[in-house]
Amino acid sequence: xxxxxxxxxxxxxxxxxxxxxxxxxxxxxxxxxxxxxxxxxxxxxxxxxxxxxxxxxxxxxxxxxxxxxxxxxxxxxxxxxxxxxxxxxxxxxxxxxxxxxxxxxxxxxxxxx
Amino acid sequence: xxxxxxxxxxxxxxxxxxxxxxxxxxxxxxxxxxxxxxxxxxxxxxxxxxxxxxxxxxxxxxxxxxxxxxxxxxxxxxxxxxxxxxxxxxxxxxxxxxxxxxxxxxxxxxxxx
Numbered sequence: 001x002x003x004x005x006x007x008x009x010x011x012x013x014x015x016x017x018x019x020x021x022x023x024x025x026x027x028x029x030x031x032x033x034x035x036x037x038x039x040x041x042x043x044x045x046x047x048x049x050x051x052x053x054x055x056x057x058x059x060x061x062x063x064x065x066x067x068x069x070x071x072x073x074x075x076x077x078x079x080x081x082x083x084x085x086x087x088x089x090x091x092x093x094x095x096x097x098x099x100x101x102x103x104x105x106x107x108x109x110x111x112x113x
Numbered sequence: 114x115x116x117x118x119x120x121x122x123x124x125x126x127x128x129x130x131x132x133x134x135x136x137x138x139x140x141x142x143x144x145x146x147x148x149x150x151x152x153x154x155x156x157x158x159x160x161x162x163x164x165x166x167x168x169x170x171x172x173x174x175x176x177x178x179x180x181x182x183x184x185x186x187x188x189x190x191x192x193x194x195x196x197x198x199x200x201x202x203x204x205x206x207x208x209x210x211x212x213x214x215x216x217x218x219x220x221x222x223x224x225x226x
Contacts (some may be wrong), residue, residue, distance in 0.1 A: 104156035
């Protein structure tokens with residue numbers, strides 16, 4: 001059974017709309033992250049959370065807003081979607097916010113038309 | 114700015130050969146260097162990692178060689194198997210332990226039986 005659940009697996013959106021990507025982890029980890037993988041760029045770090053607090057934000061645009069309603073949840077809200085936002089968004093977690101093994105979810109593949 | 118460079122972009126080897134994947138980095142504060150692999154349609158998974166206190170780390174058929182002076186590290190896959198065919202990503206993160214990994218572009222490895 002997958003320990004990091006991302007929903008949905010595929011998402012198609014129109015330019016200008018808003019979407020929420022869901023992530024839940026059942027590994028008992030205290031740190032969660034979002035990474036993005038697009039066709040022309042390597043995996044990019046976006047955000048890190050530790051004990052539900054934002055620790056690092058590498059995303060320049062405020063259109064990307066992480067939301068942590070529970071310790072094992074880290075959703076990603078994206079507003080005013082653009083075609084350039086098309087990518088696979090991976091949620092990840094680690095035991096603590098440190099140099100520990102990162103476990104990745106299966107990803108949400110977002111296509112913005 | 115590309116802080117972690119990976120080469121080659123793609124690599125084909127015969128079964129039984131040693132595959133060599135290379136990475137270099139610029140930021141001298143990086144002190145954790147993992148390699149991830151990703152099979153088509155799946156999420157990245159940690160393969161092996163090294164810290165600069167060592168210049169070599171082995172795990173079965175997988176070995177990382179690390180050269181701090183030249184800021185380079187490589188992954189050697191001995192006795193390559195068709196099941197090793199995947200995309201391999203090197204990454205690096207800095208001191209302070211935040212799991213803010215900077216990834217290379219990836220190497221697509223194909224092992225021919």
